[in-house]
Each structure stands twice: as structure tokens, then as C-alpha cells.
Amino acid sequence: MILAYCNQKGGVGKSTTVYHHARAAILDGQRVLVIDADPQGNITSVLTEDMQEGDVGVADALSSRSSDTLADVLVPGIWEGLTVAPTVGDNLADVRNELVISSEPGRESRLRAQLAAIQTEYDLVLIDCGPAIDPLTISALTAADAVVIVSQSKLWSVNGLAKLMNTVSLVREHYNPRLTVAGLVLNAHEAHTLAGGHWADELTAAAEAAQLPILTPPVPKRQAIADATETARGLDEGDAQARELAAIYAAHIDQLKKGTAHV
Known part of the structure; x- marks a missing residue:
């Protein structure tokens, strides 16, 4: 299964979600490939060691x-059990610009074609997309079986969902007719606040109206999640509270594997 993690808004926790989903899948015994299609290269910095400027990568x-x-x-x-297609330095940003001006036929399908040659070596492929609907994200959606939307319980998340779904529809129409939405992750959720509860309800209602599956439970806003990512540790290696958080990501992976996310 190939999953592209998307949201055109930055700061929603896409890379953090990819990190913890990758860890959960590894613990589940899966062979995992993470593709860093974000020019910022954040997931590469935490999932690899000894990468240097000038090393080859996704670009x-x-x-x-x-x-x-x-x-x-x-x-x-x-x-x-983890393999990474890395992004280091500014090369991927340069290639994004190359794809913008290129008129070469099939440029949107280049990643899909190359991934097809190695896909059987992995049980799960996670593509970390940048915070934009650009040629890199379109390439990722063209290569993917399904999209994981990472969002937060805030006003712009509800407003941005329709825009993202429009992009998914366009990719399905023009490049990848099999593309589906695997699930929506409600990330950094503050259930105890009035705003968090209100916008979570609004986002859930919008997702259900669009028949988008929702991965449960939501991910609460906890410093331990960011700390584990930044120190390249699994939540399962932490204290009891950290292990409870690890169980959330494990539940997501189970739902993604079985296709049992709630609609």
C-alpha cells in the first residue's frame, strides 16, 4: 500500500505523523519505505543518519x-525494516521548479513508474508531501494508492479540506483513477478547549458529509510526541504516558491496513 500524507497548510504535523506511523508499522512487522517528497527534508533528518549535503536523493x-x-x-x-528515499539540501526545491516549467510528457508519473519497480520489496510506502499543492505533491498523489489527510481542529482546517479534496478529484480524473482517501488524522487535538471541540465537530461533520474515513482516536496535543520525533525515538520506548500515545498510532496503522477507518 502506498500512502501520500497531505495538507496544503504547513505546521499541521504531517512529518510527525509519518514518523510515528512508520514506527508503528515497523513494530507491526511491516517492511516500510518512507519517501521524503518535502523540500524541507524534515523526515529525512530524523529517520536517517549521516546524510550529507550533495548526497543523492528524491530530487x-x-x-x-x-x-x-x-x-x-x-x-x-x-x-x-525501514528504508528511506531522502531529501537533503535544496535539490528538491530546484527539481520542483524544473517540474513547474517542464512540458515533458509524463512528468507527473515519473515517481509512480520508478516506485513500481521496487514496490514489492515493501509492505507499506509512506510519502511525506510538502505543505503545498505543487508538482511534487501531484507526483506523490499520482503514485499513491490513497491519501492520508493530516489536519487540526482549527477553522482553516475545515476551510482547507474542500480545496484539498478538489485536488484529489483532479488527480483522480487526470492521472490516477484508483486514488482514494485512506483516512483523516485529527492531529494535535485539544479536546478540553471550546475551540478545539467546536472545530473538531465541524471537521468531523465535513469529513462525514464527504464520506471521508476518519482514523481514530484523534492524536492529542502532547509534547512527548514532538520530543520523540526530535530525538529519533519511538513513543513505545518512553514512559507509560508515551506508550499510550504510541497505541494511538498503532491503532491508525491497523485501521489503514484493514481499511476499517470510520466514515
């Missing part, structure tokens, strides 16, 4: 000026 696999394929740029992740 080289996507650029028409390079002969490297996705298989050529893969590196071991920090956990056994």
Missing part, C-alpha cells in the same frame, strides 16, 4: 537531468 530520481532512479537513492533508516 535525483525525479529530475530529467539525472540518470538515478528511486532504487539508486535509497538508504537504510534508523530502525531495522
Whole structure:
């Protein structure tokens, strides 16, 4: 299964969600590939070691000026069973600009074609997209089986959901007719606040109206989640409260694997 993690708004926790979903899938015994399609390269910085400026990465696999394929740029992740297609430096931003001005036929399908050659080596592929609907995100959606939408219980999350779903519909129409929505993650949820509760209800209602599955339970706003990511540890390696948080991501992976997210 290939999942693209998307939201056109930055700061919603896409990379953090990819990190903890990857950890949960590894603990579930799955072989996991994480593709860093975000020019910021955040997921590469926490899931790999010893990457240096100038190392090959996703940019080289996507650029028409390079002969490297996705298989050529893969590196071991920090956990056994994890492989990463990394992004280091500014190369991917340059390739994004290349894709914007390129008129080369099939540029949106380049990632899909290269991923098809290695997909059978993995049980789960997670693509971390940047905070924009740009050619890199379109490439990821074209390659994916399904989208995981990472959102928060805030006003702009409700407003942005329709825009993102419009992009999914356009990709389905023009590039990838099999694309579905695997689930919506309500991230950094503050259930104890009036605003958090209100906008969570609004977002849930909007998702249900659009028949979008919701991964449960929501992820609460906890410092331990960010701390584990920044120190490249699993929540399962922490204290009892951290392990309770790890169980949330494990539940998400189980729902994604079984296709049992709530609608």
C-alpha cells in the first residue's frame, strides 16, 4: 500500500505523523519505505543518519537531468525494516521548479513508474508531501494508492479540506483513477478547549458529509510526541504516558491496513 500524507497548510504535523506511523508499522512487522517528497527534508533528518549535503536523493530520481532512479537513492533508516528515499539540501526545491516549467510528457508519473519497480520489496510506502499543492505533491498523489489527510481542529482546517479534496478529484480524473482517501488524522487535538471541540465537530461533520474515513482516536496535543520525533525515538520506548500515545498510532496503522477507518 502506498500512502501520500497531505495538507496544503504547513505546521499541521504531517512529518510527525509519518514518523510515528512508520514506527508503528515497523513494530507491526511491516517492511516500510518512507519517501521524503518535502523540500524541507524534515523526515529525512530524523529517520536517517549521516546524510550529507550533495548526497543523492528524491530530487535525483525525479529530475530529467539525472540518470538515478528511486532504487539508486535509497538508504537504510534508523530502525531495522525501514528504508528511506531522502531529501537533503535544496535539490528538491530546484527539481520542483524544473517540474513547474517542464512540458515533458509524463512528468507527473515519473515517481509512480520508478516506485513500481521496487514496490514489492515493501509492505507499506509512506510519502511525506510538502505543505503545498505543487508538482511534487501531484507526483506523490499520482503514485499513491490513497491519501492520508493530516489536519487540526482549527477553522482553516475545515476551510482547507474542500480545496484539498478538489485536488484529489483532479488527480483522480487526470492521472490516477484508483486514488482514494485512506483516512483523516485529527492531529494535535485539544479536546478540553471550546475551540478545539467546536472545530473538531465541524471537521468531523465535513469529513462525514464527504464520506471521508476518519482514523481514530484523534492524536492529542502532547509534547512527548514532538520530543520523540526530535530525538529519533519511538513513543513505545518512553514512559507509560508515551506508550499510550504510541497505541494511538498503532491503532491508525491497523485501521489503514484493514481499511476499517470510520466514515
